[in-house]
Amino acid sequence: MQQRRNTAYSPGWLAGLALAGLLTLSACGNTDEQTLPQYDPAPSVLETPAPEVDRQTFRLPLQFTDPPVVDPGWQTPPQYGDGVFLSAEHAEDVLTFRAVDSSGTLLWEADRPLSCTGFTITSHDDLHYAVLTDIDAEVQSLGNTVASAYDLHTGELAWGPIDVPGPHNGPGTVFAAPTEQAMGASDAKVVLDPASGDIIVNEREHKVKVLGEFHGTVLTVDAQAIQAHRAADLATGGLEAEPLWTVPLEDHGWTAENLTARSPVGLPDPSEAATSPAVLLGTDDTDRALVDLTSAEVLAEGLSDAGQDPTSQSWVMLGETLTGYGPTGQILYDEPNDGLEVRGIGAAMAYLENSDGDLEARNVVTGQIGRAYDPDDTGTLAVPTGITATGAGILEAEGRYYLATVPTVEQPEPEEP
Template sequence: MAETAPQQQIRRRRRAAAALLAGGLLAACSSPQDSGPGESAPSEQAAAVEYDPQPQVLDEPLPETDAGDAQLPTQFTGRALLETDWGTPPQEADGVFLAPGDTGGKLTFTAVDSEGVALWEAERPLSCTGFTLTTDEDQTLAILSDIDENAEGSPLGAPTVTAYDLHTGEEVWGPVEVPGPHQGPGMLFAAPPEESFGELGPAVVLDPATGEVVFDERDDEELRVLGEHHGTVLVAEEDELRGYSAGAADPEWAVALTDLGWQDEPLRATAGQNSGQVTAMLIGPSADDRALVDLQSGQMLGESLREAGQDPSSGTWLTLGDDLTGIDPDGVQLFSAELDEDMSVEIVGGVLAYLRGADQLHIYNVVTGDQAHAYEPGGEGPLAVPTHITGTGVGALEIEDRLFLAVGE
């Protein structure tokens, strides 16, 4: 029986993955900022493993388990705890979680809804850990990386991305060749630096609707592409920070970089913690000097920040700079408190902020700034630490390097 076109594509990709991985070309998909179970996998093992890039519908509930002697946050008391095969914390949008796991020398991405039903899965080489979620109007998309061994001018293979409906796994567009791995935030792709701590190569940002390049640093030496978040694209050009709707010719807003305290510094953007569909992004020249900028208006909600996270249930931002500060979605400061030690934002959700200090977690109410309790006092087992919390209280939890999903009531 003759092979169909999809079968031929699968066979070609399997053969390409084996050749590329055996040749040590793990950088074709991965990047220094990517993280995942494939980074330390031996290429010899990966070279012998075939993979099927086509999403397969599952529609299967995840198996239920218990926490054993682990201490669950009280906000998840009464929720069912489900096992996952994820090897990295999931991303979430529109009530669907997605993350990869190492399944015998290949990555398997699994999409799971907020009721704990595994919707679909798709396989990739271990090197292709980079992925993102985005939105095209009313459709939420999963963007997965792959390798095309037949790309012109790339005899050893070139990175590509393909968009799938996050709820169904149905292909929407792609594969589209990109200049390098996923760098983020969102639909930003660039060649990795030649040295460990060097500058990225020229970056592009893709239109979520079509996969077409909407901004390309190779076309304009003065352009700096900062990233994309669910249809909003951020760029620095002509001494302004500008926000575009993906695919639009004119910006929705523009702010002078000097008004934000910057002049010629190279800028980077990040969505912060619990970044399902946040309303602002951190932008700045360094990890210790960032502004929190509203995606719809360009309003600066906070400055001189290190980290931030948004509570999806209240919309409140919790920011870390010299002080701990709460900011409502309109930019009104709710509180400010001094920090006794250096902390980092672990996760924000359910009106609580989990901050990691030198040797313990510190819990704060994001609306009042008061210290709070997330665990029953006197517990002795390992802590189940949330890695993502939705506005409805569904959470991904990490217990001793294993990831679980807490759903239902």
């Protein structure tokens, strides 16, 4: 595995470039030339409380009447893994990623150029990583993209920088160079091994289409079938390794060209899930199948959206109907769907937006509409986008993201025998 040391980590190199003022580059996802911003990409350990918000300025859900709500400065939707949230804010031409635990403690932060917005959280065994992109400043063109993985809890470098063909494409550790085609199009994708950063699938070399990497499970598709592989198996045996499962495209009437995969709504974390993780597969955003990632069992079809409550393990699914499923697959309720959209889910509640733009809270087990907010409250509406099994929640308000915290539980000291 070839790794490049990124000299953007050197303060002296940054100062020299700033003085020169003449060098330009194409940074991560931006194809326009721009001056390299001054930034320090090496993570800095913080271990300080995030500032609390003034609760009176927000209309908070009744579920979050008591816990402190903090403002980490996030301006992009956070991702979550193993009790830690990660997102970023931007100031001028620098993007600052911050990792925050469920108690509201700022763990670490790292800077990137503003155009390096793509990031992901992945895992290998019991370790969770934040994967960030950066500019490889050693190459002559000053425009290549690299990816590095950091321990999600400490910010310590796990692997990288690794050369990748372009910015983060996703889902998971998937990267691709942008093309001059229609917006959103990309060149051949590669998948990085969450454990090492090695490229384990390359679309150009392997003649498959990459659908995504989901915490160590890699989905690919060719003209005949979808396959799921463990990233660890691909690292040792390539695509010749025995897949976890294979599903013929003809079973669903899908075509490889338009097939995509995405995670359900919420804060998925395999380390906390009592049931198997799932993915939404399909060629049409209104007709997707919810598929178990470990077994390929189809949990439901004809869906536009779905979300799982980590507390009860119940599913809320939207298709022609609004349907609730229990953790063992039993139907809990089934009623007409009048243009609903899942905005967030967790703590036994699903927050749905109707066709009029109004928000309603549904009990995920009974389907009954509950009261989400105190009608006497004023201020900016804060909408839960995901709530963990422990009760920590992400709240979105006017394009910023806040964290409703849960207290740290002190573990008792083990008694001496």
